[in-house]
Amino acid sequence: MNEESKPSGPDLTKGVSLTEFKHGKLLGHVGAEDVLLVQAGSEIFAIEPSCSHYHGPLAEGLVVDDTIRCPWHHACFSLRTGEPTRPPALNALAVWEVTRDRDRILVQSKREMPAPPAPHRAAPMPEKFVIVGGGAAGFAAAEMLRREGFAGAITMLSDDGAMPADRPNLSKDYLAGNAPEDWLPLRSEDYFRDAGIDLRLNTNVSAIDPKTGRVMLGNGDTLPFDRLLLATGAEPVRLQIPGAEQPHVHTLRSVADSRAIIKAAGGARRALVIGASFIGLEVAASLRARKLEVHVVAPEERPMQRVLGPEMGDFVRALHEENGVNFHLEDTVERIDGTRATLNSGGVVEADLVVVGIGVKPRLALAEQGGLAIDSGVSVNEYLETSVSSIYAAGDIARWPDPHSKQNIRVEHWVVAERQGQTAARNMLGARERFDAVPFFWSQHYDVPINYVGHAESFDDIAIAGSIAGKDCLLKYRKGGRVLAVASIYRDLDNLEAELAMEQS
Missing domain, CATH: 3.50.50.60 (FAD/NAD(P)-binding domain)
Incomplete structure (x- = not known):
């Protein structure tokens, strides 16, 4: 075995002591596989150590209750099941069984991945879901509907010719020549077929009719819906x-x-x-x-x-x-x-x-044509419902009541769109889940990542900790003495902690 493929840390099958943990974590291995031990309260969990999004190091992440958050792009995973509980990660992580022998902690067997939940059959259950948009919000909603066990019809209409893709990569690694094109699709064609999601590319939607519950396509066809998600995104401002x-x-x-x-x-x-x-x-x-x-x-x-x-x-x-x-x-x-x-x-x-x-502008034509309430975006409540109860909106077009900034806001962030898509999906199934995630985005410039959490349309002052020139800093954007947003360079844990503080405030 060469040095590059050598597993990390101690052999966990032989046992380790809690005294070997650093900040509640210990990176070791089981056979050839790296495993991260995490202490959460009185419990010890064993999980795959790299985020399933861009392989961020979870050993440098933040433990919150029985979850762990990735330091790079704030994905979140259940320590118990490995399930991704927050985008941008969509794939689950492997978990291992943990046992104790007196003061020794041992890891030996990988746990079987949990079976998908049984289909929802609560009455009355909507049977036909239509999603307009093939971007982050639309895909996240379709994927979450199936993950939640919804067994009805899902039709996803996209005017794009490409499969739902990792859009942030289009201006970053893919455009730079550092990532192959096969990294771009969020899921393969096989996934949509196997999941029973009717993905229709190059499909134009000409109108929606909230009264009859129908979507009109550009070719003259119509589709009925019980629930409709508008996730039409934004388009570039033309010069x-x-x-x-x-x-x-x-x-x-x-x-x-x-x-x-x-x-x-x-x-x-x-x-x-x-x-x-x-x-x-x-x-x-x-x-x-x-x-x-x-x-x-x-x-x-x-x-x-x-x-x-x-x-x-x-x-x-x-x-x-x-x-x-x-x-x-x-x-x-x-x-x-x-x-x-x-x-x-x-x-x-x-x-x-x-x-x-x-810049970009939200694509509001369908919502306006359908008579939905508009306010510099599609107006939605805390459950992402539009002014028509059977129609939801998510992503770049949605303007929602943000509990953190105390304003109605609309943002054009990839992670926000994914999280809204998932929340909208659960609410379309009958949940009453408030969308209260703190907005987050990242930007990459050469070897410098900038992470930004929160939302500050304006600010009075900026408190700077560390050195911006030294690429080691945390900036707090304040208005009236209140922190509305935080930006950082190579202060990933601080950024995660700022996000948690905003959630809890």
Whole structure:
């Protein structure tokens, strides 16, 4: 056995003592498999040590009651069953039986994975569920319906040509060339077939009729529903300038968009990114990984200042400049003539690839046409119900009462969309589960991850602990003395603890 595949820590079949634990955890092995021992109260659990999302190290995570949270992207798992209790993880972890021999803790046999629950048959039970949208919220809802044992019909309508995919990867590792395309699908075609989920790609929905409980498709067909989930997501804001419709000018939202940018990057030398948004700068980093010269044009004084503040904005700019990105800030693109982009300042950037990242807008047309209540998004209550009781909304379109910020908010975060999809699914089955998760997102820039938990549409001041320049910091965004959000770099446990504090406040 070579050094790379050598299992970690002590052999747990021979037993270990609690005195060997560090911060309530001990990484060891059973045979060739790594196993993490976790102390939760008076109990000891044994679980697979890597998060099933991006393989984050759970030994560095946070134990809350009988669950453990991943330090990287805040997925959560039951220590008893290994089941993922919070996205972004969707796959369960293996667990092992733990026994005690006096003061020794022994792990020997892996526990069988629990069988799926029996189908719900509570009366009256809706039989036909329709989900409009093939993104994070729509997929998470469909998957949760089956996980909860729902045996009725699930039809999932997506106007995309690709299977539900790991969208954050489209601007990060996949675009950079560090992840193969087969990593993108959230589930295989076989999963949808075996789970009995009727996934219809390239399918346009033209209208919904709440009164008759029907969805009208673009081809003239109709589908009846007992429960409907609108998860139509958002679409990129289009650049409204001369030359924006040229074939070398791209936006990034779908797998097809990312593929097109990758193809164009193969024959390009210089790229122009319009917009210093999170996605814009992730694209810039990914194109630098492909050795393109990259220019970023944006109207802000600092990138990301509105969300992260001036100090973090300066850091992000410096980080990208260290990696070769050229910024043209407090400026805009006036027109694009072929490969020549003329700036409002009079400057010119020559670029054979242009990517526009100036924000997204929620896709509200179906909800508006159906007469649902709208307020800068689809208005939902704490159970994610719209103004029509049989229709729910989740993801980028949903505007919900957030108990943490004490406001009605709408956010465009992948993890929030997944969590809302799961909550909506359970409520469509008859649960009355409030959606009260604290919003969370992450952004990756070269080797620097930025984790952000909470929601601060504005803030009075920022308390900074540690060193932003040293890539070891925690920032608290406060308004009226109250912490509304926290951002961090390489302070993962602190970020998890901040999330827990917000949940408990």
